[in-house]
Amino acid sequence: MANQVILVTGGANGIGKGICEYLVENSPTTNGTSGNETIVIAVDIDENAGFKLVSEEPRIRFRCADVSNEVEMSLIIKEITTQYGHLNGLINNAAVSTPYNSPLEELELTEWHRVLNINLTAPLLMSKLCLPLLKKAKGSIVNISSTRAQQSEPNTELYSASKGGLVALTHALANSLGPDIRVNCVSPGWINTTNEPLRGVDSNQHPVGRVGDITDTAAIVSFLLSEQSGFITGQNFTVDGGMTKKMIYAE
Template sequence: QSRWERTLAVNLTGPMLLAKHCVPYLRAHRGAIVNLTSTRAHQSEADTEAYAASKGGLLALTHSLAISLGPEVRVNAVSPGWIDSRDSQARRDEPLRVEDHAQHPVGRVGKVEDVAAAVAWLLSGSSAFVTGQEIVVDGGFSRKMNYLD
């Protein structure tokens, strides 16, 4: 299996199969699905075609499922940007640079807790009128113009 096929199998086919097989339970309990996509669905670095395509496809799958499964099941996506997901020991041993944090409008690189909070909100009753949407959790990074001096 090629890298392309493997990446799409994990990042796109996997969530589709999970949704397909969980739909009866989700409908019975008026559940919600939150897909974890990425800001890479909107912006790329060189040689990330499979990843970017899989995350872009997952965004499209998200809004398609929201229409197909509603009103019983809500489907949304969270797209993290730069999240420092290293374990606490690695973060202590090799802290990120001040410049890494400074390039984010909120003044820091994201934490896994930032993503978890967005997912928790989308799964809660507080977001009962939200479906088919993407929440970008990147500290404003993707909204900042970046020009070389």
Template sequence: MENKVVLVTGGANGIGKGIAHYLSKGMLVIAADIDENAGFELVSENPLVRFKQLDVTNEQQIISLIEEIKYQHGRLDAVINNAAIADPYNAPLHELDIYDWNKALAVNLTAPMLMAKHTLPLLKETNGCIVNIASTRYLQSEKNTEAYSASKGGIVSLTHALASSLGPEVRVNCISPGWIHTSDEVLREVDHLQHPVGRVGNVDDIASMVGYLISKEAGFITGQNFVIDGGMTKKMIYSE
């Protein structure tokens, strides 16, 4: 992994922050995030990570960032499309504002497409990788989650479409996390025990899979979606 340059969007918070920390152990990581304060905190915790403020819905900002990466580092080996509106809930359908719908799709789905589009020339040069972060909500839902669920379902489909279009030079895969604990909130025993593996997930559960998927050992894997949820989506649950 030495000398590899990796871009992680949404890299200053939550799962993205965990991915940035994990990958920085062996490569140069650029964490891009709209949250500048969180970015400064990330760098203070881990000076190995570079932070760039970025609005992933702004195509010109994406273009400028990629040009900067090319100028400063001369290469890009992987892109982790993690930036997203994390709250899965929206207003009831009869009250759902089209602005909120469009914003969810812009951040969660259109941005990864734009990032793939503009990083493609650099990724082709390195036979690089794209890893998209979706959600187990692409295949199961709660009430009032239409925008988030649709965007994450789109990410899974975008992944195999990109894999077909960009291969063999660039591999594209996807991870669908379940419940991943990213805060200081103390969890209950029932939170852990409802998972078949006996615990809620942590950021390294996702970051380690990202590390594998961008490694040469995963060179025969593309177009795939990996569900990492402690087995929750395999449970059959009915009210008693």
């Protein structure tokens, strides 16, 4: 187990891409593997974004697959088993990114099932498939939830329920898989994943005075993979510049 191997779902865009790039630049020390290469494998359904990712950062491997498809994901896990024989970290980041759904009176159950399959069932499936590899490395799982697990806007039932379920799944898995595997969760707030300029009010409404960037999430993910977090499991870490602790009433 000379090299660290980390699998990131939804790794070709947004926060997932940022996590992949951060991990190859800042290798976490995980259970006896330090000073060697960190192999980051990004899985995403967006093939073009995946090829762009590896062209920009050749140290990242990319596999095009649907995380909710058990057959496709089983083939990727089989490949990791054959090539590396272990897995130090699984980052369950893939999700339907838009938080909004149809109004309840217009909502089709197919819409509900699609979001739940990707946002909640897929992390369970990935955890199951990766279990033997993670046990061998005494690795970690980090689930990426959202502050919308704790607070909502109108017409966000699907996203909020799936992300709230992911927080609950985290502490359930932590109890089932410990002590060999630690399982934690990160709930980002507003993270600017583009280079588009922001308004002053966007930053000023945050208690820390700015909108989050991808590194804010990636850094805590790296910490949760590392030996420094060895006494932490089953926890949800909110990374939102203090917004969920801010009382807001219309004046």
